[in-house]
Amino acid sequence: MSVIKVPEADIAGWTCATCGTELVLAPVELEYLDSLFNVELPRCPSCGFVYIPEGLALGKMHQVEQLLEDK
Amino acid sequence: MEQAELRQWEQQCVQEEVPWCLAACPLHVDAKAFCALMAQQRWDKAWMVLAKTLPVPGILARLCDAPCQEVCVRKDVGGAIEMGRLERFCAENAKPVAPPRRLPSRGKSIAVFGGGLTGLCGAWELARRGFDVTLSCSVVGEGLPALPDGVLDAEVASLEKLGVVIRRSESLPLERLQDCLVDSDAAFIDSASVPEDWTVFLGEPDAMTLGTTQLGVFSSPAGESSAIMQAAAGRRAANSVERFTQGVSMVSGRDHEGPYATRLFTNLASVDVVEPIKTSGPYSEDTARDEAKRCLQCECMECVKGCEYLRHFNYYPKVYVRQVYNNESIVMGTRQANTLINSCMLCGLCETVCPEDFSMADVCLQARQTMVETGKMPQSAHEFALRDMAFADGDRCTLARHAPGESSSEYVFFPGCQLTASDPEGVMAAYGDLRDRLGAVGLMLHCCSAPAAWAGRQALAEASMATLKQQWEDLGCPRIIAACPTCLKTLRQGLPDVEILSHWSILRAVGLPSGAMSVPCPLAVNDPCAARYDPLLREDVRAVLDRMRVEMVEPAYNGELAQCCGYGGLVSEANPDLGLAVADVRAKGADEDFVTYCIMCRDMIAKTGKRAMHVYDLLYPRQDDPAARPSPGYSARRENRVRLKEQLLRDVWGQDETHTVEPYESIEFDVTDAVARSMEDRRILKSDIQKVLLQARESGTRLVNRETGYFLASFRPVVMTYWVEYEERAAGLLVHRVWCHRMKIQGAQP
Ligand code: SF4
Ligand code: SF4
Ligand code: SF4
Ligand SMILES: [Zn+2]
Numbered sequence: 001m002s003v004i005k006v007p008e009a010d011i012a013g014w015t016c017a018t019c020g021t022e023l024v025l026a027p028v029e030l031e032y033l034d035s036l037f038n039v040e041l042p043r044c045p046s047c048g049f050v051y052i053p054e055g056l057a058l059g060k061m062h063q064v065e066q067l068l069e070d071k
Numbered sequence: 072m073e074q075a076e077l078r079q080w081e082q083q084c085v086q087e088e089v090p091w092c093l094a095a096c097p098l099h100v101d102a103k104a105f106c107a108l109m110a111q112q113r114w115d116k117a118w119m120v121l122a123k124t125l126p127v128p129g130i131l132a133r134l135c136d137a138p139c140q141e142v143c144v145r146k147d148v149g150g151a152i153e154m155g156r157l158e159r160f161c162a163e164n165a166k167p168v169a170p171p172r173r174l175p176s177r178g179k180s181i182a183v184f185g186g187g188l189t190g191l192c193g194a195w196e197l198a199r200r201g202f203d204v205t206l207s208c209s210v211v212g213e214g215l216p217a218l219p220d221g222v223l224d225a226e227v228a229s230l231e232k233l234g235v236v237i238r239r240s241e242s243l244p245l246e247r248l249q250d251c252l253v254d255s256d257a258a259f260i261d262s263a264s265v266p267e268d269w270t271v272f273l274g275e276p277d278a279m280t281l282g283t284t285q286l287g288v289f290s291s292p293a294g295e296s297s298a299i300m301q302a303a304a305g306r307r308a309a310n311s312v313e314r315f316t317q318g319v320s321m322v323s324g325r326d327h328e329g330p331y332a333t334r335l336f337t338n339l340a341s342v343d344v345v346e347p348i349k350t351s352g353p354y355s356e357d358t359a360r361d362e363a364k365r366c367l368q369c370e371c372m373e374c375v376k377g378c379e380y381l382r383h384f385n386y387y388p389k390v391y392v393r394q395v396y397n398n399e400s401i402v403m404g405t406r407q408a409n410t411l412i413n414s415c416m417l418c419g420l421c422e423t424v425c426p427e428d429f430s431m432a433d434v435c436l437q438a439r440q441t442m443v444e445t446g447k448m449p450q451s452a453h454e455f456a457l458r459d460m461a462f463a464d465g466d467r468c469t470l471a472r473h474a475p476g477e478s479s480s481e482y483v484f485f486p487g488c489q490l491t492a493s494d495p496e497g498v499m500a501a502y503g504d505l506r507d508r509l510g511a512v513g514l515m516l517h518c519c520s521a522p523a524a525w526a527g528r529q530a531l532a533e534a535s536m537a538t539l540k541q542q543w544e545d546l547g548c549p550r551i552i553a554a555c556p557t558c559l560k561t562l563r564q565g566l567p568d569v570e571i572l573s574h575w576s577i578l579r580a581v582g583l584p585s586g587a588m589s590v591p592c593p594l595a596v597n598d599p600c601a602a603r604y605d606p607l608l609r610e611d612v613r614a615v616l617d618r619m620r621v622e623m624v625e626p627a628y629n630g631e632l633a634q635c636c637g638y639g640g641l642v643s644e645a646n647p648d649l650g651l652a653v654a655d656v657r658a659k660g661a662d663e664d665f666v667t668y669c670i671m672c673r674d675m676i677a678k679t680g681k682r683a684m685h686v687y688d689l690l691y692p693r694q695d696d697p698a699a700r701p702s703p704g705y706s707a708r709r710e711n712r713v714r715l716k717e718q719l720l721r722d723v724w725g726q727d728e729t730h731t732v733e734p735y736e737s738i739e740f741d742v743t744d745a746v747a748r749s750m751e752d753r754r755i756l757k758s759d760i761q762k763v764l765l766q767a768r769e770s771g772t773r774l775v776n777r778e779t780g781y782f783l784a785s786f787r788p789v790v791m792t793y794w795v796e797y798e799e800r801a802a803g804l805l806v807h808r809v810w811c812h813r814m815k816i817q818g819a820q821p
Contacts (some may be wrong), residue, residue, distance in 0.1 A: 017775035017782060029817035033450070036817075049772055050816050051783070052794065057812040065813045069449035070405045 010053035016044035084389035088335035090369040092139040097303035109363030118165030126195035132162040134298035170229035174201035185261025192305030198233035260290040336426040374421035417640035418600035439527025453526035463488035471542035480513030480549040487555035488518040492708035495715035500691035519558040556601035575611035593622040595661030598633040599669035626660030636675040674702035706757035740804035
């Protein structure tokens with residue numbers, strides 16, 4: 001279920017400092033209160049570090065968290 | 072909540088009870104709605120309100136003798152609303168409306184005898200309910216006073232439109248009645264408009280059903296002179312005929328048919344006296360409007376007036392308790408009332424002002440406890456507050472000791488976890504003063520368990536109270552001196568056998584400390600909601616302030632009616648925006664600077680920008696302008712508690728006990744102002760940021776921005792993932808942004 005979208009602008013400029021690699025969109029699993037979400041998120045292709053931008057964390061993701069809490 | 076409990080709560084709130092005028096009106100005209108429209112000069116709409124309820128409205132609105140005026144709530148503040156005159160004005164000035172639509176025919180024929188007001192009304196009421204009505208009379212409108220031209224004709228036309236067959240100029244020998252008993256399903260007699268032998272034959276009708284000695288024949292009571300009561304008899308007869316032809320009970324559930332009493336409460340305390348509009352002739356448009364404006368639009372809403380929380384959700388407790396009940400009953404789907412339940416300050420103001428003692432606090436606290444028990448409490452609602460409580464109850468903050476050099480304690484000072492967090496210097500000074508003047512005063516630093524209780528976590532609250540009790544027993548069961556009103560309340564509940572005194576009553580007895588200062592300008596004394604049921608506490612504080620020659624002003628909603636500051640019940644955690652709005656309301660209660668004896672009130676009010684100080688600021692002055700001291704942030708509050716314990720151990724007990732420093736604590740960084748604000752809003756602690764930065768340093772895992780050169784690291788120490796964007800400068804780390812989320816990233820992310 002891909003309910004969460006990442007605006008392109010948020011990714012701009014960030015690269016993995018460890019690997020020196022550009023981030024690419026890749027399917028990532030997020031978990032909260034026994035629910036699993038498969039979401040496309042920017043990720044370092046070599047070490048797997050996932051980037052969750054501020055707007056996403058406080059926006060859509062927060063809404064989903066609240067929804068799950070009220071279920 | 073059981074359904075029976077729901078019913079009981081619902082019953083307790085009288086907000087939905089009908090206004091007095093409506094209850095007293097024999098036909099239950101909605102005078103309140105009528106006045107509201109008249110006040111807006113919407114005459115046509117107002118007329119529709121009358122025409123909806125009154126039979127033959129053109130006649131009745133002109134003849135109504137307005138018994139509602141006797142009970143109108145306005146009568147004690149100027150005089151009752153002149154409903155009769157308003158009805159007349161409306162009848163003259165509004166566009167006439169068509170008679171109501173008749174219900175489908177029931178196939179029952181009813182004979183009505185007598186063309187007086189009662190007969191006309193009875194025929195109207197029966198016809199609109201779908202009965203086939205024949206009205207037999209010698210004169211239509213018999214006995215009615217003079218009406219303006221055309222009024223009677225118009226209503227007769229309406230009656231015919233409703234399907235009433237009118238047989239005029241008939242003489243009415245008694246046989247006609249006996250014949251009709253054979254031809255019709257029932258009959259109604261307007262006793263004022265038929266020959267006397269009829270009424271003798273039928274006997275006095277039953278007061279409730281209007282039934283007579285003849286089965287199926289109903290008759291109006293004799294000698295009724297009030298027009299509206301005559302009309303009401305017509306309606307009562309129609310109700311009886313309906314029951315009779317359906318074969319259902321003739322008596323059950325009829326208490327509210329005529330005038331009755333209502334339980335609605337309307338407070339007149341802040342209502343200005345306004346007398347009825349005085350004119351001898353008919354009203355002009357303006358006078359009609361002004362008279363209607365005097366209507367108080369009766370309702371209760373006592374609790375909502377004083378509680379920002381109750382106002383925020385747009386309704387009133389009767390509606391809320393149903394929402395709370397439904398919330399609990401939901402098995403699948405979204406629970407809509409979680410925020411409602413978690414936003415009450417549990418302050419008890421509602422119960423105090425409610426004429427029926429409705430306690431929204433009881434409803435909400437019970438709901439929270441159930442939600443916790445059934446695992447339905449949202450994780451985010453109170454988590455931060457509970458973590459803070461755990462911190463305050465942890466090793467780095469708690470302490471329980473006799474005074475230095477003493478092996479027993481006559482008293483123990485219990486400042487509470489919030490005073491120690493906000494004003495550690497004040498606590499040091501107060502403790503020093505108590506020891507100086509009372510001698511063997513021990514010290515206990517611990518949380519009183521209120522946050523857990525507010526969060527509905529009974530087990531946790533009891534555990535915290537039990538530890539506290541153990542520590543107090545280990546000190547030899549001394550008398551407890553508490554300064555915080557919430558601690559006083561919570562400790563007295565949790566330790567009912569212990570003697571618990573307020574610091575203020577001690578000071579009242581032993582006098583002021585030597586350095587106590589006096590303030591030249593008047594101060595508004597803010598009573599915290601925890602002092603609502605403690606008049607002695609409120610008095611003691613005032614006595615202490617009085618000794619300091621403070622000129623005291625009472626803000627709005629104080630004392631027994633104290634409004635919460637927005638901290639109580641953890642509203643500021645579960646609903647931060649509402650918490651601030653509540654604080655704002657409290658802060659606006661007086662123009663003067665506030666002085667309060669609850670440190671949370673002090674800090675919440677200070678957050679709104681209002682100048683506020685704690686009584687300790689005056690008793691143990693340490694700053695030039697304590698009212699300007701900003702509310703310390705969450706990180707500072709924790710550090711204050713830790714520092715206070717260390718400093719007390721060092722300075723009072725001469726014990727240098729530096730705690731083991733966690734590795735993350737050595738990470739130093741600066742923040743921008745914007746970050747400082749987000750940390751408060753998002754409940755991100757300095758230590759959370761330190762943990763992220765340490766993790767990034769140790770693992771090397773982080774992102775870098777090509778344009779700014781800033782780094783971005785994340786870490787999930789417990790149930791939150793924190794993100795920190797920072798710059799590595801020569802002068803050290805500078806944090807530019809921080810955010811967090813609850814979702815866990817599956818995989819290797821730390
Ligand atoms: S003040 Fe208005 S609503 Fe209240 S009883 Fe009088 S007419 Fe009715
Ligand atoms: S906040 Fe206070 S006044 Fe408002 S509903 Fe809760 S207990 Fe009642
Ligand atoms: S004060 Fe509030 S709870 Fe009490 S009857 Fe009035 S509206 Fe209902
Ligand atoms: Zn990488």
